[in-house]
Amino acid sequence: xxxxxxxxxxxxxxxxxxxxxxxxxxxxxxxxxxxxxxxxxxxxxxxxxxxxxxxxxxxxxxxxxxxxxxxxxxxxxxxxxxxxxxxxxxxxxxxxxxxxxxxxxxxxxxxxxxxxxxxxxxxxxxxxxxxxxxxxxxxxxxxxxxxxxxxxxxxxxxxxxxxxxxxxxxxxxxxxxxxxxxxxxxxxxxxxxxxxxxxxxxxxxxxxxxxxxxxxxxxxxxxxxxxxxxxxxxxxxxxxxxxxxxxxxxxxxxxxxxxxxxxxxxxxxxxxxxxxxxxxxxxxxxxxxxxxxxxxxxxxxxxxxxxxxxxxxxxxxxxxxxxxxxxxxxxxxxxxxxxxxxxxxxxxxxxxxxxxxxxxxxxxxxxxxxxxxxxxxxxxxxxxxxxxxxxxxxxxxxxxxxxxxxxxxxxxxxxxxxxxxxxxxxxxxxxxxxxxxxxxxxxxxxxxxxxxxxxx
Amino acid sequence: xxxxxxxxxxxxxxxxxxxxxxxxxxxxxxxxxxxxxxxxxxxxxxxxxxxxxxxxxxxxxxxxxxxxxxxxxxxxxxxxxxxxxxxxxxxxxxxxxxxxxxxxxxxxxxxxxxxxxxxxxxxxxxxxxxxxxxxxxxxxxxxxxxxxxxxxxxxxxxxxxxxxxxxxxxxxxxxxxxxxxxxxxxxxxxxxxxxxxxxxxxxxxxxxxxxxxxxxxxxxxxxxxxxxxxxxxxxxxxxxxxxxxxxxxxxxxxxxxxxxxxxxxxxxxxxxxxxxxxxxxxxxxxxxxxxxxxxxxxxxxxxxxxxxxxxxxxxxxxxxxxxxxxxxxxxxxxxxxxxxxxxxxxxxxxxxxxxxxxxxxxxxxxxxxxxxxxxxxxxxxxxxxxxxxxxxxxxxxxxxxxxxxxxxxxxxxxxxxxxxxxxxxxxxxxxxxxxxxxxxxxxxxxxxxxxxxxxx
Numbered sequence: 039x040x041x042x043x044x045x046x047x048x049x050x051x052x053x054x055x056x057x058x059x060x061x062x063x064x065x066x067x068x069x070x071x072x073x074x075x076x077x078x079x080x081x082x083x084x085x086x087x088x089x090x091x092x093x094x095x096x097x098x099x100x101x102x103x104x105x106x107x108x109x110x111x112x113x114x115x116x117x118x119x120x121x122x123x124x125x126x127x128x129x130x131x132x133x134x135x136x137x138x139x140x141x142x143x144x145x146x147x148x149x150x151x152x153x154x155x156x157x158x159x160x161x162x163x164x165x166x167x168x169x170x171x172x173x174x175x176x177x178x179x180x181x182x183x184x185x186x187x188x189x190x191x192x193x194x195x196x197x198x199x200x201x202x203x204x205x206x207x208x209x210x211x212x213x214x215x216x217x218x219x220x221x222x223x224x225x226x227x228x229x230x231x232x233x234x235x236x237x238x239x240x241x242x243x244x245x246x247x248x249x250x251x252x253x254x255x256x257x258x259x260x261x262x263x264x265x266x267x268x269x270x271x272x273x274x275x276x277x278x279x280x281x282x283x284x285x286x287x288x289x290x291x292x293x294x295x296x297x298x299x300x301x302x303x304x305x306x307x308x309x310x311x312x313x314x315x316x317x318x319x320x321x322x323x324x325x326x327x328x329x330x331x332x333x334x335x336x337x338x339x340x341x342x343x344x345x346x347x348x349x350x351x352x353x354x355x356x357x358x359x360x361x362x363x364x365x366x367x368x369x370x371x372x373x374x375x376x377x378x379x380x381x382x383x384x385x386x387x388x389x390x391x392x393x394x395x396x397x398x399x400x401x402x403x404x405x406x407x408x409x410x411x412x413x414x415x416x417x418x419x420x421x422x423x424x425x426x427x428x429x430x431x432x433x434x435x436x437x438x439x440x441x442x443x444x445x446x447x448x449x450x451x452x453x454x455x456x457x458x459x460x461x462x463x464x465x466x467x468x469x470x471x472x473x474x475x476x477x478x479x480x481x482x483x484x485x486x487x488x489x490x491x492x493x494x
Numbered sequence: 495x496x497x498x499x500x501x502x503x504x505x506x507x508x509x510x511x512x513x514x515x516x517x518x519x520x521x522x523x524x525x526x527x528x529x530x531x532x533x534x535x536x537x538x539x540x541x542x543x544x545x546x547x548x549x550x551x552x553x554x555x556x557x558x559x560x561x562x563x564x565x566x567x568x569x570x571x572x573x574x575x576x577x578x579x580x581x582x583x584x585x586x587x588x589x590x591x592x593x594x595x596x597x598x599x600x601x602x603x604x605x606x607x608x609x610x611x612x613x614x615x616x617x618x619x620x621x622x623x624x625x626x627x628x629x630x631x632x633x634x635x636x637x638x639x640x641x642x643x644x645x646x647x648x649x650x651x652x653x654x655x656x657x658x659x660x661x662x663x664x665x666x667x668x669x670x671x672x673x674x675x676x677x678x679x680x681x682x683x684x685x686x687x688x689x690x691x692x693x694x695x696x697x698x699x700x701x702x703x704x705x706x707x708x709x710x711x712x713x714x715x716x717x718x719x720x721x722x723x724x725x726x727x728x729x730x731x732x733x734x735x736x737x738x739x740x741x742x743x744x745x746x747x748x749x750x751x752x753x754x755x756x757x758x759x760x761x762x763x764x765x766x767x768x769x770x771x772x773x774x775x776x777x778x779x780x781x782x783x784x785x786x787x788x789x790x791x792x793x794x795x796x797x798x799x800x801x802x803x804x805x806x807x808x809x810x811x812x813x814x815x816x817x818x819x820x821x822x823x824x825x826x827x828x829x830x831x832x833x834x835x836x837x838x839x840x841x842x843x844x845x846x847x848x849x850x851x852x853x854x855x856x857x858x859x860x861x862x863x864x865x866x867x868x869x870x871x872x873x874x875x876x877x878x879x880x881x882x883x884x885x886x887x888x889x890x891x892x893x894x895x896x897x898x899x900x901x902x903x904x905x906x907x908x909x910x911x912x913x914x915x916x917x918x919x920x921x922x923x924x925x926x927x928x929x930x931x932x933x934x935x936x937x938x939x940x941x942x943x944x945x946x947x948x949x950x
Contacts, residue, residue, distance in 0.1 A: 041601040041825045044538045044589055049602050051609070052531035052616070059532075071883050073860045073890025075508035076515075080635050081537060081591075081621065082500045082557075101538075102560040104587050106625040110579040118574065123566040131560050133500055135537075145497040146505050153507070155907035157893060160508070165537065169562040179536050192893030194876060201880070310873035311880040369497045404529045417766035420650060424657070424767040427527050434529025437613060437648030451611035 046170070046178030053401045053453075060399050061210065061383055061390070062163055062183070068206050069161040069185050072198060077160050079142040082133045089134075091141045091368065099168045102131035135167040139184040139380075140365075147188055148369040156189030163383075175388060186378025188365055193300060196335045196361070197307035199379045200319065203339055203357060206381065208316040211395045213345040214356070215318040217338045219325035220301055221360070223284070226294020227275045227323070230287060231268040240264070240272065245326040247276070276324045281305075284323065300334060318342060332360030337379050341389055356385045401453030405492055408435040409445040411461035419460045422470075422485050429489045449475060458488060502626070502634030509857045509909075516855050517666065517839055517846070518619055518639070524662050525617040525641050528654055533616050535598040538589045545590075547597045547824065555624045557634075558587040591623040595640040595836075597824075603644055604825040612645030619839075631844060642834025644821055649756060652791045652817070653763035655835045656775065659795055659813060662837065664772040667851045669801040670812070671774040673794045675781035676757055677816070679740070682750020683731045683779070686743060687724040696720065696728065701782040703732070732780045737761075740779065756790060774798060788816030793835050797845055812841045857909030861948055864891040865901040867917035875916045878926075878941050885945045905931060914944060 043049060050058065066076070082103060089097055109130045110118075117126035136142055139162045147154065163183045170176055185202060187195045200216060207214045224244075228237040243258035250258070256269055264272070278284040281298050288294035301321060308315070327336050339357035359379030366374045390396055406426060410419040416439050426433040434454070436445050442459075449457045459471040469482040472491075483491070499505060506514065522532070538559060545553055565586045566574075573581035592598055595618045603610065619639045626632055641658060643651045656672060663670045680700075684693040699714035706714070712725055720728070734740040737754050744750035757777060764771070783792050795813035815835030822830045846852055862882060866875040872895050882889040890910070892901050898915075905913045915927040925938040928947075939947070 039542070039825060041543055041604050042540055043601075043605065044536055044540055047536035047538060049536065049606070050534040051606070052533055055532040055534055070859045070888050071886070073863075073888065075858055075860075076511040077508060078506040078511055080500055080503035080505070081623070082503060082635070084498055084500055086495070087497055098562070101562070103591070104558040104560050104583070106554070106557070108579045110577045110582065113577075118577075121566045121569075121574075123564045126566065127560070135559075145499075148497050149499065150505070150507070155904050159890070167537070179538070190893050194872070194891070194893045197876070307873065307876055310877050312877045313880045313884075369495060402531055403526045404531075407529075416650070417763065420653070420763055421766050421768045424769045428769075430527070432526050432529065434615070435650070437646050437650045448611050 044178070046172030046176075048177060048179070052403075053399075056401075056403065057391070057396050057399045058181075058383070058387060060396070061386055062181075064209050065183050065185075065206055065381055066161070066163065068202055068209070072159075072185075072202055074159040074161040074185050074187075077143075077146060077162055078164060079136065079139075079146055079162070081136055081165075083136055083142060083145070085128065085132055085134045087145055088137055088141060092137055096137060099170055100137055101135040101167045101169055102127060103133040103135070104131055105133075136164070137168060138166055139164060139182045140186075140378075141368075143184070143186060143188075144366045144369055147374070148366050148371045151371060154189075157187050157192075157195075158189055159185075159187045161185040175385070177384065181383040183381040183383050184378055185380075186365075186376055188374055188376035191375045193303045193335075194307050195377050196300075196304040197311065199337065199359065199377065200304070200308065200315070201311070201313055203337070203379060204313075204315050204317050204319070207339070210386070210390060212386070212389060212393070213317060213342040214339050215320055215342050216315075217320050217322040217325045217340065218301070218304070219322055219336045220297040221332050221334055221336060222293050222297030222300065223275075223323055224297075224326060226288050226291045226297055227272060229291050230275060230294060231264065231271040233264055233268055236262055236264065241326045242328075244272070244276065244324045245328060247324050278323060281321065304335065327358050327360065331362055333363040334361035335377060336360040346389075346393060353385060353389055356382045356389060400455075404432045404434045404452065404454045406431065406433050406456040406458060406488075407449045407452070407454045408433065408458045408460065409442075409449070410436070410439050411442070411459070412439050415439065415460045415462065415465050418465050419458075422458070422460070425485060426489055426492070429493065431489065431492050456492065500634070502628030502632075504633060504635070508859075509855070512857075512859065513847070513852050513855045514637075514839070514843060516852070517842055518637075520665050521639050521641075521662055521837055522617070522619065524658055524665065528615075528641075528658055530615040530617040530641050530643075533599075533602060533618055534620060535592065535595075535602055535618070537592055537621075539592055539598060539601070541584065541588055541590045543601055544593055544597060548593055552593060555626055556593055557591040557623045557625055558583060559589040559591070560587055561589075592620070593624060594622055595620060595638050596642075596821075596834075599640070599642060599644075600822045600825055603830070604822050604827045607827060610645075613643050613648075613651075614645055615641075615643045617641040631841070633840065637839040639837040639839050640834055641836075642815075642821075642832055644830055644832035647831045649759045649791075650763050651833050652756075652760040653767065655793065655815065655833065656760070656764065656771070657767070657769055659793070659835060660769075660771050660773050660775070663795070666842070666846060668842070668845060668849070669773060669798040670795050671776055671798050672771075673776050673778040673781050673796065674757070674760070675778055675792045676753040676790055677788050677792060678749050678753030678756065678790065679731075679779055680753075680782060682744050682747045682753055683728060685747045686731060686750060687720065687727040689720055689724055692718055692720065697782045700728070700732065700780045701784060703780050734779060737777065760791065783814050783816065787818055789819040790817035791833060792816040802845075802849060809841060809845055812838045812845060856911075860888045860890045860908065860910045862887065862889050862912040862914060862944075863905045863908070863910045864889065864914045864916065865898075865905070866892070866895050867898070867915070868895050871895065871916040871918065871921050874921050875914075878914070878916070881941060882945055882948070885949065887945065887948050912948065 114129040165181050203216050224241050228234050228240050239262050243255050285298045337359045338355050340355050361377040365376035408419045408423045410416045423433050423435040457473050464470045472483045472488050473480040570585040621637050659672050680697050684690050684696050695718050699711050741754045793815045794811050796811050817833040821832035864875045864879050866872045879889050879891040913929050920926045928939045929936045
């Protein structure tokens, strides 16, 4: 039998695991520096928890787990007879795979609300599953890295999350643009243009500005009868150069003024923090993130094309988030405002790889490999290997004596940077051959000297 | 709607995540010190990969994932009409959840054999799923930590894996007994007793010795006609005090001699390594581990009852493993000998918790919390919080000004060890109130002094 992997999923080799852990550990350390704590939720959730939270398309993309045992016993007989897959499903599958980290987080908060001190700052780095059609860069199993705070309306957190984005991408060496907006500004825009009831359509059109340009947006807007005057007003808002200009445009439009005020408050926290933003921070009045569920601040991170080149546009956003006024309402806990951002780990991985920013991540975490030429040296070398390990250095030994060429080939394939070669001569003199694989430089050293050198 | 969690699964709170990561990181560092590299495989495997690998019971305990879309379209119509759940299953579910880490590892090796340098030393720390009846200490989602080497018959690895067990439990502060045996010794025992064809039954009976004692074993053996002479010979082997005595009993029994020789060779590697075993290492000729699939060395770790008390017996084994002559044969790649051991992370967690060995793991990784008494101090405090973070210290700030008592309660509930309190006076004097929560000790310090103190 020829083994196969499930379509849309991936095995991760040691080198890829190392690169991925470098991303995860960078994020983890920053999240904890900012006071966020890790939680983990189970892979399987009850379908009653998941269904209806992600729209019709989401419901279809959920992976459902077949009930165990004689699952047909309690199956919906009518649906069975009619071969109605959709109708049958709830009677034969009560569990599904985690689709995102937000719904499980909301469930966690509701179920553990008596043990949680609010505001609750949590991060979560776990895989999610979606039955999407697999394609380049889109997988059926992928990691999400979410950092959220729930139980406070303070705009201090919006400032903090911007800093977390900034610090994370600075540490990863990736230059980005952090785009910021506020749902209330988008609502103000629709009101200012004179079409408050067409809010969703207007924002959906504006959301495509990057891709279709102003001409395209105009065509879209005409579809639901936005006139030239309305179009010009929309354009004026989007093109406003700062919050002050926007504020004067929004005279008398309360929701719009609220949006301006909130962004001003976020800016005031940033100013008070003595923190210098290392990436580009851009207030972008067109940013909507497909409207999602955000009720206040909206965030998005894209690779800075002025640095990475026009190609970076294709990469899309590598992070996004915002504020939800009522994150746990779906589970009956009202008035819990939350704000959070997500890091698209798989996309970040692809971008770092493409821009060659993983250069210091080792293929193999082993520092040195011991190679031996005869049976007595093998046991002797095993003792030396343990001595190196006892000094806290990752070390390995080839388990058989063998031809020099074969052993060197093994060291090479694993990508181990140093080898120690021991034959009878080295064993009796206790001067070991120590070779740096990259340069080929070789020297005779005692084990103590080798350990000292590797410890640096 | 009242949210529920899937039965047999668990949410992990921050404190539990910290404790679990302490175990995982301890293991990870030791595995890498010994030259093992991490791989990760997908949560879902094809059912054709999983089915038939774990026996009939295992097949039933596999979680199966329902095919997406109109899954009834290709369903087995006959099975549908007969309401035959078992027969229908393969036609509506082609994927299942990972049941252990060994089968996915074998699949990985076969699929990636051209890119792997053998011997391939890999470790894997990932969850697995089993539809077992949930009970105390048994979950439907739990982690396995496996460390294996494949592609070599060298007994050096048996010695190395014993050292890994020893070092891991020593670092975790848990005193254990590492039990070692060899399948060939068990085969020799059946031959020596005169019942080579009853090998499986004899070993199954002996495997229960711990629980049922010699009288019980005798009753079991009588069931398949082992006579008194046979019983006494079996007892002689199990009670043999060392390998030399065993070797003389096994005179003329080739397979038994091979077993003795292999254990002697493992011992020779241990002796050559200058490594002092910190736990009890016990060669135990009754150890069979339910016979599993092992063909050579067999390992098991139990908590040392002479230290942890009789209660520890109930905990069962917290690790086990052995050598497989043909790990990848199930996927058509022949003659790949492998040896490995597993750490039962959930049981180890429970034992450490019960013996109070987690004492240094923090409830919350935040070192210091800033509390402020007025709006101006809030912004000022936000700046100071950033200053503390910039020094690499995990710091947080309460996002609102508030009553002192409420803020202190928050700090207390989160378990953050230090707080900084800032009101108008502190802000103007720049001498901040710095309080150690456990002792209640309070002092007035500049931010620089606080950072210096927290950095120690």
